[in-house]
Amino acid sequence: xxxxxxxxxxxxxxxxxxxxxxxxxxxxxxxxxxxxxxxxxxxxxxxxxxxxxxxxxxxxxxxxxxxxxxxxxxxxxxxxxxxxxxxxxxxxxxxxxxxxxxxxxxxxxxxxxxxxxxxxxxxxxxxxxxxxxxxxxxxxxxxxxxxxxxxxxxxxxxxxxxxxxxxxxxxxxxxx
Numbered sequence: 526x527x528x529x530x531x532x533x534x535x536x537x538x539x540x541x542x543x544x545x546x547x548x549x550x551x552x553x554x555x556x557x558x559x560x561x562x563x564x565x566x567x568x569x570x571x572x573x574x575x576x577x578x579x580x581x582x583x584x585x586x587x588x589x590x591x592x593x594x595x596x597x598x599x600x601x602x603x604x605x606x607x608x609x610x611x612x613x614x615x616x617x618x619x620x621x622x623x624x625x626x627x628x629x630x631x632x633x634x635x636x637x638x639x640x641x642x643x644x645x646x647x648x649x650x651x652x653x654x655x656x657x658x659x660x661x662x663x664x665x666x667x668x669x670x671x672x673x674x675x676x677x678x679x680x681x682x683x684x685x686x687x688x689x690x691x692x693x694x695x696x697x698x699x700x701x
Contacts, residue, residue, distance in 0.1 A: 526686070529678025536671030543664030550663055551602035555595025562589030600659075607659035610666065611651045618644030 539546035565585030572578045595602035621641030628634045651658045 526682030532675030539668030543661040546664030551599040558592025614648035
Protein backbone atom coordinates (compact mmCIF):
# COMPACT_ATOMS: atom_id res chain seq x y z
CA UNK A 526 0.00 0.00 0.00
CA UNK A 527 2.88 2.37 0.71
CA UNK A 528 4.30 1.88 -2.79
CA UNK A 529 0.87 2.65 -4.24
CA UNK A 530 0.60 5.83 -2.19
CA UNK A 531 4.05 6.95 -3.37
CA UNK A 532 3.05 6.30 -6.98
CA UNK A 533 -0.16 8.32 -6.45
CA UNK A 534 1.94 11.24 -5.16
CA UNK A 535 4.27 10.96 -8.18
CA UNK A 536 1.23 10.91 -10.46
CA UNK A 537 -0.18 14.05 -8.86
CA UNK A 538 3.22 15.78 -9.19
CA UNK A 539 3.43 14.78 -12.87
CA UNK A 540 -0.08 16.18 -13.44
CA UNK A 541 0.81 19.42 -11.63
CA UNK A 542 4.17 19.76 -13.41
CA UNK A 543 3.64 18.05 -16.80
CA UNK A 544 6.49 19.84 -18.58
CA UNK A 545 9.04 18.72 -16.00
CA UNK A 546 7.65 15.17 -16.06
CA UNK A 547 7.73 15.14 -19.86
CA UNK A 548 11.32 16.38 -19.99
CA UNK A 549 12.27 13.68 -17.47
CA UNK A 550 10.69 11.01 -19.68
CA UNK A 551 12.48 12.44 -22.71
CA UNK A 552 15.87 12.29 -20.95
CA UNK A 553 15.19 8.77 -19.65
CA UNK A 554 14.13 7.61 -23.11
CA UNK A 555 17.27 9.15 -24.62
CA UNK A 556 19.48 7.35 -22.10
CA UNK A 557 17.72 4.06 -22.83
CA UNK A 558 18.25 4.56 -26.57
CA UNK A 559 21.97 5.21 -26.07
CA UNK A 560 22.27 2.07 -23.92
CA UNK A 561 20.30 0.14 -26.55
CA UNK A 562 22.68 1.40 -29.24
CA UNK A 563 25.71 0.22 -27.27
CA UNK A 564 24.10 -3.19 -26.77
CA UNK A 565 23.31 -3.48 -30.50
CA UNK A 566 26.89 -2.69 -31.48
CA UNK A 567 28.21 -5.14 -28.89
CA UNK A 568 25.77 -7.81 -30.08
CA UNK A 569 26.73 -7.24 -33.72
CA UNK A 570 29.88 -9.28 -33.35
CA UNK A 571 27.88 -12.37 -32.44
CA UNK A 572 25.97 -12.27 -35.75
CA UNK A 573 26.50 -15.17 -38.14
CA UNK A 574 26.93 -13.18 -41.33
CA UNK A 575 28.75 -10.10 -42.55
CA UNK A 576 25.46 -8.35 -43.33
CA UNK A 577 24.09 -9.30 -39.91
CA UNK A 578 27.06 -7.52 -38.34
CA UNK A 579 26.60 -4.46 -40.58
CA UNK A 580 22.86 -4.18 -39.88
CA UNK A 581 23.34 -4.54 -36.13
CA UNK A 582 26.04 -1.85 -36.13
CA UNK A 583 23.89 0.48 -38.25
CA UNK A 584 20.92 -0.07 -35.96
CA UNK A 585 23.14 0.58 -32.93
CA UNK A 586 24.39 3.82 -34.49
CA UNK A 587 20.81 4.91 -35.23
CA UNK A 588 19.76 4.19 -31.64
CA UNK A 589 22.79 6.10 -30.37
CA UNK A 590 22.20 9.14 -32.58
CA UNK A 591 18.51 9.40 -31.67
CA UNK A 592 19.33 8.85 -27.99
CA UNK A 593 21.98 11.58 -28.04
CA UNK A 594 19.50 13.91 -29.76
CA UNK A 595 16.98 13.27 -26.97
CA UNK A 596 19.66 13.88 -24.33
CA UNK A 597 21.11 16.97 -26.03
CA UNK A 598 17.72 18.60 -26.57
CA UNK A 599 15.00 17.03 -24.42
CA UNK A 600 12.39 19.45 -25.79
CA UNK A 601 12.88 18.01 -29.29
CA UNK A 602 12.58 14.56 -27.73
CA UNK A 603 9.41 15.63 -25.97
CA UNK A 604 8.01 16.89 -29.27
CA UNK A 605 8.84 13.55 -30.89
CA UNK A 606 7.13 11.67 -28.07
CA UNK A 607 4.06 13.88 -28.50
CA UNK A 608 3.90 13.01 -32.20
CA UNK A 609 4.13 9.33 -31.24
CA UNK A 610 1.28 9.81 -28.72
CA UNK A 611 -0.87 11.45 -31.40
CA UNK A 612 -0.09 8.58 -33.80
CA UNK A 613 -0.98 6.08 -31.08
CA UNK A 614 -4.36 7.73 -30.44
CA UNK A 615 -5.11 7.72 -34.18
CA UNK A 616 -4.21 4.05 -34.65
CA UNK A 617 -6.02 3.09 -31.43
CA UNK A 618 -9.13 4.97 -32.52
CA UNK A 619 -9.22 3.46 -36.00
CA UNK A 620 -8.66 -0.08 -34.69
CA UNK A 621 -11.32 0.23 -31.99
CA UNK A 622 -13.86 1.69 -34.42
CA UNK A 623 -13.11 -1.11 -36.89
CA UNK A 624 -13.42 -3.69 -34.13
CA UNK A 625 -16.73 -2.17 -33.01
CA UNK A 626 -18.13 -2.19 -36.54
CA UNK A 627 -17.03 -5.79 -37.06
CA UNK A 628 -18.66 -6.80 -33.78
CA UNK A 629 -21.78 -4.70 -34.19
CA UNK A 630 -24.68 -6.42 -32.52
CA UNK A 631 -22.48 -8.09 -29.90
CA UNK A 632 -22.76 -6.99 -26.31
CA UNK A 633 -20.56 -3.99 -25.55
CA UNK A 634 -19.78 -3.07 -29.17
CA UNK A 635 -20.99 0.48 -28.55
CA UNK A 636 -18.35 1.01 -25.84
CA UNK A 637 -15.61 0.09 -28.30
CA UNK A 638 -17.07 2.53 -30.81
CA UNK A 639 -17.24 5.29 -28.18
CA UNK A 640 -13.66 4.61 -27.07
CA UNK A 641 -12.43 4.70 -30.67
CA UNK A 642 -14.21 7.95 -31.40
CA UNK A 643 -12.85 9.46 -28.17
CA UNK A 644 -9.30 8.42 -29.13
CA UNK A 645 -9.68 10.14 -32.51
CA UNK A 646 -11.05 13.28 -30.83
CA UNK A 647 -8.09 13.35 -28.41
CA UNK A 648 -5.68 12.91 -31.34
CA UNK A 649 -7.43 15.74 -33.18
CA UNK A 650 -7.19 18.11 -30.21
CA UNK A 651 -3.52 17.26 -29.64
CA UNK A 652 -2.72 17.74 -33.32
CA UNK A 653 -4.68 21.00 -33.54
CA UNK A 654 -2.71 22.40 -30.59
CA UNK A 655 0.64 21.06 -31.75
CA UNK A 656 3.44 22.03 -31.05
CA UNK A 657 2.27 23.70 -27.83
CA UNK A 658 0.65 20.44 -26.67
CA UNK A 659 4.14 18.92 -26.59
CA UNK A 660 4.87 20.95 -23.47
CA UNK A 661 2.31 19.09 -21.38
CA UNK A 662 0.78 16.02 -23.01
CA UNK A 663 3.49 13.43 -22.25
CA UNK A 664 3.81 14.53 -18.62
CA UNK A 665 0.04 14.63 -18.19
CA UNK A 666 -0.41 11.15 -19.66
CA UNK A 667 2.36 9.85 -17.41
CA UNK A 668 0.74 11.50 -14.40
CA UNK A 669 -2.70 10.07 -15.13
CA UNK A 670 -1.19 6.61 -15.62
CA UNK A 671 0.77 6.83 -12.36
CA UNK A 672 -2.29 8.11 -10.52
CA UNK A 673 -4.49 5.21 -11.65
CA UNK A 674 -1.72 2.64 -11.15
CA UNK A 675 -0.99 3.91 -7.64
CA UNK A 676 -4.66 4.07 -6.73
CA UNK A 677 -5.22 0.49 -7.94
CA UNK A 678 -2.19 -0.65 -5.91
CA UNK A 679 -3.59 1.02 -2.78
CA UNK A 680 -7.00 -0.57 -3.32
CA UNK A 681 -5.42 -3.97 -4.00
CA UNK A 682 -3.40 -3.63 -0.80
CA UNK A 683 -6.49 -2.73 1.20
CA UNK A 684 -8.42 -5.66 -0.27
CA UNK A 685 -5.57 -8.07 0.46
CA UNK A 686 -5.21 -6.69 3.99
CA UNK A 687 -8.95 -7.08 4.58
CA UNK A 688 -8.89 -10.66 3.24
CA UNK A 689 -5.96 -11.51 5.54
CA UNK A 690 -7.82 -10.06 8.54
CA UNK A 691 -10.95 -12.07 7.69
CA UNK A 692 -8.87 -15.24 7.23
CA UNK A 693 -7.26 -14.78 10.66
CA UNK A 694 -10.69 -14.19 12.22
CA UNK A 695 -12.00 -17.37 10.56
CA UNK A 696 -9.05 -19.37 11.87
CA UNK A 697 -9.61 -18.06 15.41
CA UNK A 698 -13.30 -18.90 15.16
CA UNK A 699 -12.50 -22.48 14.16
CA UNK A 700 -10.11 -22.92 17.10
CA UNK A 701 -12.82 -22.07 19.63
